Amino acid sequence: MKSLDVKIWSVRKRDTKRPSYDARWSVAGQVFSESFRTKGLADNFRSKLMRAARDGEEFDTESGLPGSMAEKKATLTWYVFALKYLAMKWPHAAPSTRDGINESLASVTMALLNDRPGRPADAVLRKTLRNWAFVLPGPDSRELPVEVGNALDWVAKASRPLSDLTDPALGRAVLDSLKIKLDGTAAAAETVRRKRRTLVNALHYAVDLGEFRENPLSAVRWRKPKVSNEVDPRVVANPEQARSLLHAVSYVGGYRRARGRRLVGLYAGMYFGGFRPAEVVGLSEADLVLPGSGWGTALLHRTRPSVGKQWTDSGESHDDRGLKNRPTEDVRRVPIPPQLVAILREHLDTFGTAEDGRLFFSESGGVVSSSTYYRAWQDARVLALAPAVAASPLAQRPYDLRHSALSTWLNAGVDPTEVAERAGNSVEVLLSRYAKCLDGRQEVANRRIEDLLREYE
Missing domain, CATH: 1.10.443.10 (Intergrase catalytic core)
Incomplete structure (x- = not known):
C-alpha cells in the first residue's frame, strides 16, 4: 500500500562500540529506520526522505520508501561497470593515474570472475585486461588479436554482477586480492592502498549511477596495510x-x-x-x-x-x-x-x-x-x-x-x-x-636530560 501519512525525525546517534547514526521516519504510523556509519550519510538519506515528502510522493507501507528511493538491484556486471568507470575517469586523469586505475581494475576483475568452461590461462587474462580491456580507446574500437578477443568475450560472460559486492564476505575477498600483484607476487603496502582507493572511488561512482544506495564496502571490516612514508636514513x-x-x-x-x-x-x-x-x-x-x-x-x-x-x-x-x-x-x-x-x-x-x-x-x-x-x-x-x-x-x-x-x-x-x-x-x-x-637531535636531547639530572645529584 501507499500512503502520504509520513513523519520524519531528526538523525539520532547510537553510542555503540562502533558509533552509528539512525535516520527514523514513519509511514501510516509504522516506524522505519536506517543506520549509517557517519552523520553525513544519515543526513543525506533524511534529506532525500524530506524532499520526497515535500514533492508529494507516496511512501510504500512495506519498505517505508518513496518510489524515487526504492533501491534498484544492480544489473550491470562488474566488467561492464568497470569499462564505464574507466571511460569517465580517463579523459581527466594524468598518465600515471591512468596506469594505476588500469592495474586496479584488472586486479578486481580477476577476483570477480565466475568459474566458466573455457577459461583462458591466468597469464593471458592478466595481459588482456592490462593491455587491451582497460586502455582507451577501448577494445570495441580496435582490431583485436584472436586470442585477446576470445579472452575478452570470456571475461564479459564470466564477470560477476556488480550487485554481488553487497555480500561482505565477497567484498573482503576482493580487498584481500589487492594484496597480490597481477604477476602473482605480494604487493607493497602502498600499492595495496592505491588499488583500494581506486576501487572505493569506483564504487562511489556506482552510487552516483544509482546502482547502490551507499558504497557496499562500507560494511566490510578490513584492516588497511600500514604504509611508512618516512625516508630510510x-x-x-x-x-x-x-x-x-x-x-x-x-x-x-x-x-x-x-x-x-x-x-x-x-x-x-x-x-x-x-x-x-x-x-x-x-x-x-x-x-x-x-x-x-x-x-x-x-x-x-x-x-x-x-x-x-x-x-x-x-x-x-x-x-x-x-x-x-x-x-x-x-x-x-x-x-x-x-x-x-x-x-x-x-x-x-x-x-x-x-x-x-x-x-x-x-x-x-x-x-x-x-x-x-x-x-x-x-x-x-x-x-x-x-x-x-x-x-x-x-x-x-x-x-x-x-x-x-x-x-x-x-x-x-x-x-x-x-x-x-x-x-x-x-x-x-x-x-x-x-x-x-635529522642527525644530532638525539645528542641534543641526551645533553639536556643529563644536565637536568645533574641538578638533583
Missing part, C-alpha cells in the same frame, strides 16, 4: 659520498662514448638542487640563470615523467606536464649552489641542448628515459662504492639523491619552510618524511 648519502658518485658517473660507458658524462648534470640537479628526476629531465636552458660565479637560479615549471605510450594522449613514452601537485601554470624558483652552476655550465659547453632547449637528451635528441639514468646510476655505484657499501641501500636509486639533498639542508639548520619551498613540498610532508634523517 640508510639511503642518504653524505656530501663526500655524493661527490664520489657524481665523479664515477662520468666514467660510465667509457669517456669517449660519453654515456655517463651526458648524465652528470642530471644527477647533480637532484643532489645540489633537490630536483625530482622528472623535473630535471624537463629542464631547459631558458629556465636557468647561471652566473660566472656564485649562486644561480632554476625556474621549474615543467616535468617529463616516464609513464609509457599507452597512457599518454600524445602516444609518447614521456608525459609533458606541470609541476607535481601544482596548478599547470605554477612556477617554482629554486636557488642553485655554485657547484651545480659550474656543472651545468660545463654540460652546456660540452653537449649543448636539444632542439627544444632541454639540457638532457639522448644521443638521438629524445627525452632521457628513466631506465637509461637508472642503469647508469647502478654502474656508477659499483665504481664509486666499496662492495659492502654498494650492497647497502645507500643512494640505491637516483631519487635518493633528492632525499640526500633535503636531509643535508635540514641538518645544516636551514629553516624547514625554506627547504619545503625549494623542494616543492609542504612543511608537514617534509618533516614527516625526513624525521629519521
Whole structure:
C-alpha cells in the first residue's frame, strides 16, 4: 500500500562500540529506520526522505520508501561497470593515474570472475585486461588479436554482477586480492592502498549511477596495510659520498662514448638542487640563470615523467606536464649552489641542448628515459662504492639523491619552510618524511636530560 501519512525525525546517534547514526521516519504510523556509519550519510538519506515528502510522493507501507528511493538491484556486471568507470575517469586523469586505475581494475576483475568452461590461462587474462580491456580507446574500437578477443568475450560472460559486492564476505575477498600483484607476487603496502582507493572511488561512482544506495564496502571490516612514508636514513648519502658518485658517473660507458658524462648534470640537479628526476629531465636552458660565479637560479615549471605510450594522449613514452601537485601554470624558483652552476655550465659547453632547449637528451635528441639514468646510476655505484657499501641501500636509486639533498639542508639548520619551498613540498610532508634523517637531535636531547639530572645529584 501507499500512503502520504509520513513523519520524519531528526538523525539520532547510537553510542555503540562502533558509533552509528539512525535516520527514523514513519509511514501510516509504522516506524522505519536506517543506520549509517557517519552523520553525513544519515543526513543525506533524511534529506532525500524530506524532499520526497515535500514533492508529494507516496511512501510504500512495506519498505517505508518513496518510489524515487526504492533501491534498484544492480544489473550491470562488474566488467561492464568497470569499462564505464574507466571511460569517465580517463579523459581527466594524468598518465600515471591512468596506469594505476588500469592495474586496479584488472586486479578486481580477476577476483570477480565466475568459474566458466573455457577459461583462458591466468597469464593471458592478466595481459588482456592490462593491455587491451582497460586502455582507451577501448577494445570495441580496435582490431583485436584472436586470442585477446576470445579472452575478452570470456571475461564479459564470466564477470560477476556488480550487485554481488553487497555480500561482505565477497567484498573482503576482493580487498584481500589487492594484496597480490597481477604477476602473482605480494604487493607493497602502498600499492595495496592505491588499488583500494581506486576501487572505493569506483564504487562511489556506482552510487552516483544509482546502482547502490551507499558504497557496499562500507560494511566490510578490513584492516588497511600500514604504509611508512618516512625516508630510510640508510639511503642518504653524505656530501663526500655524493661527490664520489657524481665523479664515477662520468666514467660510465667509457669517456669517449660519453654515456655517463651526458648524465652528470642530471644527477647533480637532484643532489645540489633537490630536483625530482622528472623535473630535471624537463629542464631547459631558458629556465636557468647561471652566473660566472656564485649562486644561480632554476625556474621549474615543467616535468617529463616516464609513464609509457599507452597512457599518454600524445602516444609518447614521456608525459609533458606541470609541476607535481601544482596548478599547470605554477612556477617554482629554486636557488642553485655554485657547484651545480659550474656543472651545468660545463654540460652546456660540452653537449649543448636539444632542439627544444632541454639540457638532457639522448644521443638521438629524445627525452632521457628513466631506465637509461637508472642503469647508469647502478654502474656508477659499483665504481664509486666499496662492495659492502654498494650492497647497502645507500643512494640505491637516483631519487635518493633528492632525499640526500633535503636531509643535508635540514641538518645544516636551514629553516624547514625554506627547504619545503625549494623542494616543492609542504612543511608537514617534509618533516614527516625526513624525521629519521635529522642527525644530532638525539645528542641534543641526551645533553639536556643529563644536565637536568645533574641538578638533583
